Amino acid sequence: xxxxxxxxxxxxxxxxxxxxxxSVKATMPTADKFRWIDALVAAGLxxxxxxxxxxxxHLPQMADAAEVVRHALTHPGVTVMALVPNARGTEAxxxxxxxxxTIPVSASAAHSLANVRRTREEMIEEVRAxxxxxxxxxxxxxxxxxxxxxxxxxxxxxxxxxDVVWVASECIAAGAEEAGLSDTTGMANPxxxxxxxxxxxxxxxxxxxxxxxxxxxxLGLANCLAAYDVGxxxxxxxxxxxxxxxxxxxxxxxxxxxxxxxxFEAMGINTGVNLEKLLVAxxxxxxxxxxxxxxxxxxxxxxxxxxxxxxxxx
Amino acid sequence: xxxxxxxxxxxxxxxxxxxxxxSVKATMPTADKFRWIDALVAAGLxxxxxxxxxxxxHLPQMADAAEVVRHALTHPGVTVMALVPNARGTEAxxxxxxxxxTIPVSASAAHSLANVRRTREEMIEEVRAxxxxxxxxxxxxxxxxxxxxxxxxxxxxxxxxxDVVWVASECIAAGAEEAGLSDTTGMANPxxxxxxxxxxxxxxxxxxxxxxxxxxxxLGLANCLAAYDVGxxxxxxxxxxxxxxxxxxxxxxxxxxxxxxxxFEAMGINTGVNLEKLLVAxxxxxxxxxxxxxxxxxxxxxxxxxxxxxxxxx
Numbered sequence: 001x002x003x004x005x006x007x008x009x010x011x012x013x014x015x016x017x018x019x020x021x022x023s024v025k026a027t028m029p030t031a032d033k034f035r036w037i038d039a040l041v042a043a044g045l046x047x048x049x050x051x052x053x054x055x056x057x058h059l060p061q062m063a064d065a066a067e068v069v070r071h072a073l074t075h076p077g078v079t080v081m082a083l084v085p086n087a088r089g090t091e092a093x094x095x096x097x098x099x100x101x102t103i104p105v106s107a108s109a110a111h112s113l114a115n116v117r118r119t120r121e122e123m124i125e126e127v128r129a130x131x132x133x134x135x136x137x138x139x140x141x142x143x144x145x146x147x148x149x150x151x152x153x154x155x156x157x158x159x160x161x162x163d164v165v166w167v168a169s170e171c172i173a174a175g176a177e178e179a180g181l182s183d184t185t186g187m188a189n190p191x192x193x194x195x196x197x198x199x200x201x202x203x204x205x206x207x208x209x210x211x212x213x214x215x216x217x218x219l220g221l222a223n224c225l226a227a228y229d230v231g232x233x234x235x236x237x238x239x240x241x242x243x244x245x246x247x248x249x250x251x252x253x254x255x256x257x258x259x260x261x262x263x264f265e266a267m268g269i270n271t272g273v274n275l276e277k278l279l280v281a282x283x284x285x286x287x288x289x290x291x292x293x294x295x296x297x298x299x300x301x302x303x304x305x306x307x308x309x310x311x312x313x314x
Numbered sequence: 315x316x317x318x319x320x321x322x323x324x325x326x327x328x329x330x331x332x333x334x335x336x337s338v339k340a341t342m343p344t345a346d347k348f349r350w351i352d353a354l355v356a357a358g359l360x361x362x363x364x365x366x367x368x369x370x371x372h373l374p375q376m377a378d379a380a381e382v383v384r385h386a387l388t389h390p391g392v393t394v395m396a397l398v399p400n401a402r403g404t405e406a407x408x409x410x411x412x413x414x415x416t417i418p419v420s421a422s423a424a425h426s427l428a429n430v431r432r433t434r435e436e437m438i439e440e441v442r443a444x445x446x447x448x449x450x451x452x453x454x455x456x457x458x459x460x461x462x463x464x465x466x467x468x469x470x471x472x473x474x475x476x477d478v479v480w481v482a483s484e485c486i487a488a489g490a491e492e493a494g495l496s497d498t499t500g501m502a503n504p505x506x507x508x509x510x511x512x513x514x515x516x517x518x519x520x521x522x523x524x525x526x527x528x529x530x531x532x533l534g535l536a537n538c539l540a541a542y543d544v545g546x547x548x549x550x551x552x553x554x555x556x557x558x559x560x561x562x563x564x565x566x567x568x569x570x571x572x573x574x575x576x577x578f579e580a581m582g583i584n585t586g587v588n589l590e591k592l593l594v595a596x597x598x599x600x601x602x603x604x605x606x607x608x609x610x611x612x613x614x615x616x617x618x619x620x621x622x623x624x625x626x627x628x
Contacts, residue, residue, distance in 0.1 A: 152618055152619075152620070153619070154618075154619050155619075156619075157618075157619045157620030158620050185618070186615060186618075187580075187618045189577060189580035189581045190539050190577070190581060191580075191581035191582060191583075192580070192581070215611065216611065216615045217573060217576055217577075217611050217612045217615050217618075218535055218570065218573035218576075218577075218610070218611035218612060219535055219573070219576075219577055219580075221532055221533055221535065221536040222535040222536040222538075222539045222577060224536075225504050225536045225539060225540065226539065253611075256532065259531060259532035259533070262531055262532075262533075263503060263504070263531075263532075263533055263536060266503035266505075266506070266533075267503045267504060267505035267506070268505060269505075296532070297529065297530065297531045297532035297567075298531045298532060301500060301530045301531050304466055304468075304471075304499070304500075304501045304531075305466075305467070305468050305469075305470075305471045306466070306471030306472050
């Protein structure tokens with residue numbers, strides 16, 4: 001139960017302030033976002049997706065994106081990430097000073113058209129445009145392509161693994177530093193997770209990025225375990241399980257950061273996150289979104305008797 | 315997604331009618347129990363723990379145990395199981411005609427005393443007495459020892475793996491056919507599940523029985539996956555996640571049968587259970603226990619688009 005190493009074995013990439021907050025109807029006040037991000041940092045999280053750069057008329061929850069980035073940047077040692085849908089959003093994100101951007105690119109042709117009204121090929125071109133922009137104005141910034149609907153699609157059903165490998169490879173060829181795989185629709189299973197990450201790794205090697213799993217059918221942690229088994233070391237999750245994909249009908253529920261950290265730490269895998277402080281970070285989330293349901297089995301059950309943890313942030 | 319074999323690859327042992335019903339305050343009427351068991355059988359479940367044989371003054375929910383066993387026996391091909399706390403309960407179970415009994419034996423000395431007010435050594439003697447009784451009056455009946463608190467204890471904290479191996483080995487030496495491992499307190503993690511099942515198998519070989527996991531901290535399915543990875547092929551679970559251990563404070567929540575079957579079937583592992591019919595089996599459970607919370611992510615999200623399943627019961 002005690003992690004021996006001081007360097008985390010896995011990177012927990014917290015997506016709540018972006019993925020979570022853009023999925024709920026209410027808008028969290030900026031000051032509450034600051035307090036929540038501060039609490040996440042205090043718990044030891046070292047990569048946080050803090051916002052998305054989309055027009056405020058589409059997502060009023062993200063109108064303060066630049067301000068939130070500037071606040072997050074006051075924390076040394078934290079990788080400040082933002083989601084960007086296109087080159088225009090990327091320009092705003094780079095100007096705000098983010099360290100890393102993530103752009104979703106669908107492996108499903110049908111989902112791509114329904115979600116962003118663009119083909120997969122057009123989205124790969126957009127990645128190329130984003131890379132050019134980054135090279136020009138902020139060459140140190142990392143670009144991740146998040147391959148969405150990688151494990152299945154609510155519109156077209158099955159998504160062939162060839163399609164996932166193709167989209168991931170094209171995004172890397174376009175200049176992205178990483179391609180991660182997202183179970184946007186909660187259709188992944190552990191056998192598929194192992195197969196698909198192995199196939200993607202065979203194509204793009206260590207440019208294989210995060211596992212972004214959903215808990216739609218309860219398999220979120222089992223799928224993270226399966227991904228870990230085949231060498232994945234970065235995991236997206238959301239405090240309180242906030243968020244999911246607002247475009248995929250019937251799909252909801254990110255993996256709960258608290259439960260994910262509990263699983264890894266209990267296994268002796270160092271996350272760098274202090275679980276007790278992570279539970280404390282739920283308070284500003286709940287204060288900033290009164291009445292919004294917040295999930296998590298570990299917070300409900302409490303930590304087991306005899307729990308000890310030698311965390312970085314401890 | 316389609317299981318090719320007609321012989322199930324894993325055995326889902328449904329414990330809801332025992333573990334679930336004895337954990338809730340309300341008593342399900344006998345006729346509702348019959349309807350629920352019928353629906354479970356119709357879905358393809360082939361091992362069901364239908365009741366426990368304990369004095370009705372302690373567990374009024376189980377006052378109709380013998381009647382429930384007799385009803386379950388009308389279904390050919392179903393292994394009818396009962397929990398027995400001791401030799402006296404075993405006698406009643408054998409007289410009622412069960413095919414298999416399971417007796418819980420704690421690996422934690424503290425939990426054994428708190429739960430049944432007997433030492434582990436006394437419980438192992440009880441197993442021996444049960445075996446003698448079985449040999450005398452119903453030699454075909456199988457006896458399983460369910461090693462409880464195998465992964466941790468809410469009273470004493472850590473439970474040493476040596477203790478688990480010792481208790482399991484002693485139960486087999488006493489004449490039990492199988493020893494399964496129970497995460498009574500929801501403290502198991504996947505690394506520990508793999509280690510402990512490997513150690514127990516090294517000691518008692520193919521007499522290693524079921525994985526009985528709880529979802530207390532959300533790790534139920536991940537732990538089942540870990541157990542499958544090291545060769546476990548029988549899994550206890552409960553429809554709607556009903557039940558858990560009423561004696562372990564803060565511990566609740568069996569693995570949800572619906573989610574477990576979804577995970578295995580999605581992986582191409584044949585459970586013999588028809589998932590659509592399994593979802594239908596929730597209706598008699600809910601009708602028989604009005605107002606009782608019933609869990610499950612797969613029932614809530616529904617089956618994914620394109621879901622097909624070649625199930626035995628289909």
